[in-house]
């Protein structure tokens with residue numbers, strides 16, 4: 001499915017052809033589409049006469065950019081040592097079953113991206129999962145099921 005190039009054009013117009021604003025321009029595209037679609041990078045390269053290779057170099061250098069589509073909601077399972085010994089592998093397995101994807105993938109409906117990290121910096125709470133940055137600690141498979149089977153939007157409301 002193609003992307004809305006008009007949105008890309010509006011962003012390009014906003015930043016103009018100023019090389020010093022190229023990073024901001026890419027950040028806004030990444031924020032708009034939740035990743036940097038190739039079509040968008042090609043469009044920026046054409047309109048701003050910037051080599052595509054240079055844009056890809058920036059996109060791969062900065063970790064905040066994604067080159068593959070991301071889901072609306074990001075589920076992150078900590079697989080660090082402290083979480084691992086407290087059952088993180090079972091949590092990940094259950095999350096993969098519930099979401100129907102493997103770690104590193106995005107669901108076909110574009111709702112979820114599942115990933116793993118090595119430590120979320122709250123080891124005492126392990127096993128730990130974040131959903132859109134919200135921490136959910138001391139999980140077991142039943143709790144992860146409850147967490148992922150309900151909408152993350154309900155979850156966000158509960159935390160507000």
Ligand code: FES
Nearest residue numbers: 078080083120123
């Ligand atoms: S190992 Fe999971 S939060 Fe540190």
